[in-house]
Amino acid sequence: MNNNPSPSAERVVHVPLGDRSYDILIGSGLVARAGAEIATRLKGRKAAVITDANVGALYLDVLMRSLADAGFQAVSLTLPAGEKTKSFEHLMTACDALLDARIERNDAVIALGGGVIGDLTGFAAGIVRRGLRFVQLPTSLLAQVDSSVGGKTGINTRHGKNLVGVFYQPDLVLADTDVLNTLSEREFRAGYAEVAKYGLIDKPDFFSWLETNWRDVFSGGAARTEAIAVSCQAKSDVVAADERENGQRALLNLGHTFGHALEAATNYDSARLVHGEAVSIGMVLAHQFSARLNLASPDDGMRVATHLKTVGLPVSMNEIPGDLPPAEVLMDAIAQDKKVKSGKLTFILTRGIGQSFVADDVPASEVLSFLREKHPR
Amino acid sequence: MNNNPSPSAERVVHVPLGDRSYDILIGSGLVARAGAEIATRLKGRKAAVITDANVGALYLDVLMRSLADAGFQAVSLTLPAGEKTKSFEHLMTACDALLDARIERNDAVIALGGGVIGDLTGFAAGIVRRGLRFVQLPTSLLAQVDSSVGGKTGINTRHGKNLVGVFYQPDLVLADTDVLNTLSEREFRAGYAEVAKYGLIDKPDFFSWLETNWRDVFSGGAARTEAIAVSCQAKSDVVAADERENGQRALLNLGHTFGHALEAATNYDSARLVHGEAVSIGMVLAHQFSARLNLASPDDGMRVATHLKTVGLPVSMNEIPGDLPPAEVLMDAIAQDKKVKSGKLTFILTRGIGQSFVADDVPASEVLSFLREKHPR
Incomplete structure (x- = not known):
């Protein structure tokens, strides 16, 4: 996978985990280039994007167009924004959406959002058909430097945070530095x-x-x-x-x-x-x-x-x-x-x-x- | 783990999967000996047993006594018998029960039942705290020779069978040949x-x-x-x-x-x-x-x-x-x-x-x- 570093990405970090190795591309305009970057790395040509209402309003259209231009047949699921989305209920919704879209093992499950969307989507990608290809498009600085790297996925229960989940590595992380411009200072x-x-x-x-x-x-x-x-x-x-x-x-x-x-x-x-x-x-x-x-x-x-x-x-x-x-x-x-x-x-x-x-x-x-x-x- | 084959088990099959290797013990009276067998292999001293109403009525008491005798603080969850139990709803129930019981990484999650209980319990063990120790006590011939070996776990959705799950290997399988006497001929x-x-x-x-x-x-x-x-x-x-x-x-x-x-x-x-x-x-x-x-x-x-x-x-x-x-x-x-x-x-x-x-x-x-x-x- 690291034989084809994108020339247009400003930086590439390779995460060496044997047959679960993957690249993190960091740079400007990666949401708009996502379809092309994913297409060179995955065999399937179906994609399902999971996002939240806040992020979706800003970037979902650009991403869907990019996927269509790269030949993907893509669907999207928009969940409520916020920590409460990391629940069993929304995990079920996400799994159902992936199965409804008939996403198969070589197709792409794409998380477009911050840590909540990344953790939930990664968990769903890790358990539907016992594991689908997974791409992270982290849209917060926290998600870009922390939660999108390392393979921890999960949801919260009434007992606490992240108590149910799997270790599941993505196939590609696209950290678009431009999207951080729309974050609040805080x-x-x-x-x-x-x-x-x-x-x-x-x-x-x-x-x-x-x-x-x-x-x-x-x-x-x-x-x-x-x-x-x-x-x-x-x-x-x-x-x-x-x-x-x-x-x-x-x-x-x-x-x-x-x-x-x-x-x-x-x-x-x-x-x-x-x-x-x-x-x-x-x-x-x-x-x-x-x-x-x-x-x-x-x-x-x-x-x-x-x-x-x-x-x-x-x-x-x-x-x-x-x-x-x-x-x-x-x-x-x-x-x-x-x-x-x-x-x-x-x-x-x-x-x-x-x-x-x-x-x-x-x-x-x-x-x-x-x-x-x-x-x- | 295979350095201590039980002298009382009639047969031991070792499944060689690197750091996920485990033994299958096959023989008479293993439900009553389960506590002792598990105690020699796991560090924790808490256990949660998941079973179904039919199997639980026959063997749960014997198993709980065996666990108590071996020093385990054990709880049990009895689910309805039948394929419908392999659902998101019962998966949630199982995860909640493991968290309620404060089962930690070195404690034992024990499946007492056929393929349905084994698949559901293994899935819950694989995702709570991103993975707990897991012991199978398969009680049907099908589960003993097929579903309890190999690490496939999962549930059904409206889209089909076993479409959501994880690969998760048990730490030990105890196939008690006596319990098959209570199966119907069919x-x-x-x-x-x-x-x-x-x-x-x-x-x-x-x-x-x-x-x-x-x-x-x-x-x-x-x-x-x-x-x-x-x-x-x-x-x-x-x-x-x-x-x-x-x-x-x-x-x-x-x-x-x-x-x-x-x-x-x-x-x-x-x-x-x-x-x-x-x-x-x-x-x-x-x-x-x-x-x-x-x-x-x-x-x-x-x-x-x-x-x-x-x-x-x-x-x-x-x-x-x-x-x-x-x-x-x-x-x-x-x-x-x-x-x-x-x-x-x-x-x-x-x-x-x-x-x-x-x-x-x-x-x-x-x-x-x-x-x-x-x-x-």
């Missing part, structure tokens, strides 16, 4: 938190580069393409080393343990806190907590907070609108997320910018007293 | 058709052995264990060579192309025809059709029909109660099942007993005229 920033995360995990030079060039990343053009490509490459490296999340893939959770607890504490109310904002605060907390454990210099936590604040992201619990539950409740959420073994839990800590590591023996009591100290009250 | 015979199939595919000596020993297989004891072990080994060999069904696994469909058409023609009405009976007729038709194409001697088809008739299975379309649709309708069902390319279709044919092969250029017109000839009218 949504773009939220995705940017995950971009910065890759620097903080193990790429100190990339974090420095972001400190200098972040305005260009926000405004589009070559710096944006570069930032997305570096992020996709970083995630691809981790996924290739640990596809099914048994070890080092946990590094991708830097900032996420605190972040998930804050998302739960705000009832996943996006008016108060979205995922990327929670990760931003969580990454700052992870650096501060590492400093408290004498693993890292407090200066590193300051530097992380300064940069994230500069781009407009929240960096402390104080900035979350409304009241937060007490530290003990946040600690319970962390314990539920991570499982505590004999009073210890697994945490992503750091020795400094770009020096994160997996620690599996962090005392729960230390986490709790740190949370009490940082809690706004 | 159900046992139906499973026997698949046992005979393995002989007809590529084990002529096994088919001869069955001609001599079939009564002992039906009555239980060592011959039954032997027949199940040979069948599991045969399916395991095919699956190991072609896990995701790209090539030689198609041989397992011997008799199934005609068989599926007959099942569809009788609206899957089990009062008229069950799967194994359809396969029995289908295998005889496949041998007769091969003879008509001058590939095999008509004597082989006679020999197959004689043996299957002797054990009490139907061997011709005439024996199906009620009217069948015309040959053209059967042909349409075959074409839907197999996809016709330029008037040719893929078929499992044979050069004689135990000499089956995949033919991908069978003229649809030949199939139709053969069906017209054999059609009861």
